[in-house]
Amino acid sequence: MEPWVIETHEIEKSFGSQAALKGLDLQVPTGSIFGFLGRNGAGKTTTIEVLLNIVKPDRGTASVFGVPVTDTRQSVVVRERIGFVSEDKELYPYMTVSQVLRFTRPFFPKWRADLEKRYLDMFRLPLNKKVSDLSKGMRSQLMLLLAIARGADLLILDEPTDGLDPAAVEDVLRELVSIAAANETTIFFSSHQLAEVEQIAEHVCILDRGRAVVVGALDDLKARYQRIQVVVERELESPVRWVDGVEHVRQEGRTISLLVSRNVEAILHQVRSLPGASSEQFSVGLKDIFMETVRNN
């Protein structure tokens, strides 16, 4: 088994003069739940489209299950192993739920009829209703069903909980975790909902303006990143040249807030050298890491 299900190297993609990806490096471990975060327009959907060969990269390489995404012949075979939920949750509006299922099933040799039934019951999807008559939440649920029932080894989910009510979100997240655990399925999902990502992801990548700015195991990141709050005797007249490891600095009057990712001891030593400084260390959550790194860029 390959260590990485998805690997990209220096991917670049522009649409006209607009650069969507600027040298994206990404490695998604096999069997992991991987949260892909970023602001609107950061390049999340473009990355997913590159992985599915919907758009072609201008430069760089990307592979899924070790197969280059631009290998048109092999990537067709690879797509049998991928379940996908698109960002817009658009399906064929002229088909009924039953027709969409009948249409999709034959393409996937490992189709899971048991999961199809389970999610039809769980989501209470009306078989005879046309897709165009479904609410956005129901369309999201149908797309999730179609992705999961493929019996895929990799689920690529673009905002999978978009349009779902809080109870349904909880159900979906729980199901995703159990699918990943039971079938060793890799789940690669993008989301704006940091709480959701924090709840289920083992690894995360924060994307900003087409580049990965933070990548790693969530637990490692949480252990590595800290906030150091410093109160100084009087307001600093000139900005401090901080040692390496300070990701972001916010100063309000005599209070300085530092987000640090490494070199904590050296930073604390520097803090103590400030006139009359007292400091306190805090652990931080994914939201802090996200907000500070994205804002910092």
Place this chain on the structure above:
Amino acid sequence: MLWMKNWLETRFRFFMVFTPFLLLIGMGFLQVGHVRPNTLIPAEQRLSGILAIFTLFWLVPGAMLASAGIKTQAPLQATKGLHGSVHFTLSLPVSRIRLLCSRAGLGVLEMAIVILVALIGFGFLIPLQFPELRLPPTDFVLYGVTVFAFDLAVYSLSTLLATFMDDLWQMWGAMLAVGAVRGLTALVKPPQSMDVFQALGANSSLLTHSLPVWPVVLSLAVAACLYSAAARNVRERDY
């Protein structure tokens, strides 16, 4: 399963093309015996005039039934939502070329049905209107082959346009382009034996009793070139 999807997507368009042909032939049958033909004009000349007008009608199946194969379509309705499902389609383990070919296969089949039904109608109607011509059935078969080859070229042009244009633009674009070629041939006047439009009118097998070989070959060659270009576009482009 792709055929089912393609049929659900194209059926309205198919009926929109099929129905006017049926109505036209039906009206033709209703006219028999009620409208007295102008016998001062030779029957060949009258038939030639009708066939020349009908060239415009033969444009419609080719232009309207084509598509890019991946972008879904439906006639006369907002297609934004339909286009959104392209990403789902492209996530299926099916190559883009297979998607294009399955759509083109169905489109060509639909086109063939329209042409066949129209020609069967013609086969009954023209002998009633022009009994003096004594047209054998083989002439209708040869005429059908010519129409099919011409429509295949229009279909391929429309398919090529659909790889970078939206539905309605693609349809009108194909018709306008063929209209422009028609205008050009009227100005340049290519040899009659090579003129595709003449092969559907004054030079058609219904009047010459032979297959206009070069126009048919030319149409098929143009269709092959345009379809290859469409396939290349579909394979290379971003969706």
